[in-house]
Amino acid sequence: MARPANRVAICAGLFLLALFAVIPPVQAAVPADIQGRINQSAAAWRDSAEQQKLISSDPNMAAITGAMNRKVYSSMIAQAVMDAISRNPAGAAEATTAAFQAAPELRNDIVQNLSTAFPAMASTFASPFPPIRAPPVARPSPAPEPQNSAPAAPLAQDTNDDPLEGFNRLMFGLNDFLDTYLLVPIAEVYRFVMPETLREMGRNFFENLNEPVVAINDLLQGDMENAGVSLGRFVVNSTIGLFGFFEVAEEIELKQHPADFSQTLHTYGIGSGPFIVLPFFGPSTFRDAIGSGVDSFLNPVTYLLDFETRMYLKASEIVVKREEFLDEVEELKKGSVDYYAALRSAWRQRRAEELRKGAPVPIENVDKLFEDVK
Numbered sequence: 001m002a003r004p005a006n007r008v009a010i011c012a013g014l015f016l017l018a019l020f021a022v023i024p025p026v027q028a029a030v031p032a033d034i035q036g037r038i039n040q041s042a043a044a045w046r047d048s049a050e051q052q053k054l055i056s057s058d059p060n061m062a063a064i065t066g067a068m069n070r071k072v073y074s075s076m077i078a079q080a081v082m083d084a085i086s087r088n089p090a091g092a093a094e095a096t097t098a099a100f101q102a103a104p105e106l107r108n109d110i111v112q113n114l115s116t117a118f119p120a121m122a123s124t125f126a127s128p129f130p131p132i133r134a135p136p137v138a139r140p141s142p143a144p145e146p147q148n149s150a151p152a153a154p155l156a157q158d159t160n161d162d163p164l165e166g167f168n169r170l171m172f173g174l175n176d177f178l179d180t181y182l183l184v185p186i187a188e189v190y191r192f193v194m195p196e197t198l199r200e201m202g203r204n205f206f207e208n209l210n211e212p213v214v215a216i217n218d219l220l221q222g223d224m225e226n227a228g229v230s231l232g233r234f235v236v237n238s239t240i241g242l243f244g245f246f247e248v249a250e251e252i253e254l255k256q257h258p259a260d261f262s263q264t265l266h267t268y269g270i271g272s273g274p275f276i277v278l279p280f281f282g283p284s285t286f287r288d289a290i291g292s293g294v295d296s297f298l299n300p301v302t303y304l305l306d307f308e309t310r311m312y313l314k315a316s317e318i319v320v321k322r323e324e325f326l327d328e329v330e331e332l333k334k335g336s337v338d339y340y341a342a343l344r345s346a347w348r349q350r351r352a353e354e355l356r357k358g359a360p361v362p363i364e365n366v367d368k369l370f371e372d373v374k
Contacts, residue, residue, distance in 0.1 A: 030084060030091065030098045037080040037337050042103035044335040045073035072331040074109030077102070079345050081114060161274060162344070168277040172340050175282055179322075187323040201245040203324060206317045207256065208237045208244025209301060216298050217259040221267045229254050258354045261298065262291025266355050275344065283347040 084095035211234035218227035233249040241248040273286030336342035
């Protein structure tokens with residue numbers, strides 16, 4: 001017969017087993033993959049900063065490189081936070097605090113990136129920013145919202161919609177292979193041979209060549225003011241700017257702005273369709289793919305130049321654009337746990353900003369998401 005002390009121990013053990021069986025496990029406030037992305041990006045930024053100190057002897061160059069590194073890695077950390085918020089808006093405070101703790105030196109830059117997606121954060125965080133509080137105790141995640149409810153923090157259209165992910169990753173791998181072993185070497189040779197001034201002239205030329213398409217789409221959108229700006233930019237840069245090689249229109253307050261046929265369809269309420277990675281052309285949507293084809297027909301160059309000349313210009317434009325983003329893409333690739341997901345997120349955010357024409361993201365009650373971070 002068991003002694004009283006043994007019976008008490010047995011009863012206590014049974015009680016604890018029953019308690020663990022009844023109480024569900026507490027979910028981590030910040031998903032493990034998000035925390036991993038934040039930590040890895042923060043570590044990569046510190047490694048990059050240390051390397052720059054060792055190899056850069058020019059203070060001005062070091063300052064420029066350091067600023068670029070801050071921009072790249074703070075953007076990557078902010079993207080991880082935004083992905084966490086899109087999954088669970090109630091965990092916004094925890095995800096933001098995790099980012100601040102992983103890279104406190106990048107706090108201001110992270111907030112600036114988050115403020116682009118969540119404009120209300122500009123008023124949520126005062127300057128100078130308050131000290132970081134310890135993360136709150138982990139608590140069970142809230143019940144999932146109904147499937148037909150809109151996400152509380154839409155970073156870009158259809159943020160979590162990637163029904164073609166299997167196909168997309170296959171095409172992404174093909175494009176990345178061609179980019180790494182064909183396009184990047186050509187772009188690097190172009191950068192080595194051409195000085196920065198001539199490379200900038202090349203970018204100006206191709207941007208000016210696209211201004212008629214921008215003006216036509218402004219007209220189709222009923223935006224007469226921007227249509228006049230686009231037409232004025234084309235005339236000024238094509239004449240005074242010597243066929244667009246020199247950016248003169250900006251000096252007389254004719255600011256460049258994006259407009260394409262997919263944006264035009266967006267203004268008429270036509271949805272984007274699923275995200276898709278096109279062979280050779282990269283990230284897109286069904287609407288963007290159709291819009292690109294229509295834009296090629298809207299461009300007067302299609303009718304003024306022969307096929308061979310157009311192909312030569314297109315190939316040159318691809319090299320010029322790829323050289324412009326050599327460093328940014330390389331940093332994103334090196335600092336990403338999932339390069340495909342990181343590039344998809346960055347592309348969607350940039351595209352959403354173009355479709356909004358610079359307008360802030362419409363988000364309700366965004367202040368409440370971050371009130372615990374103060």
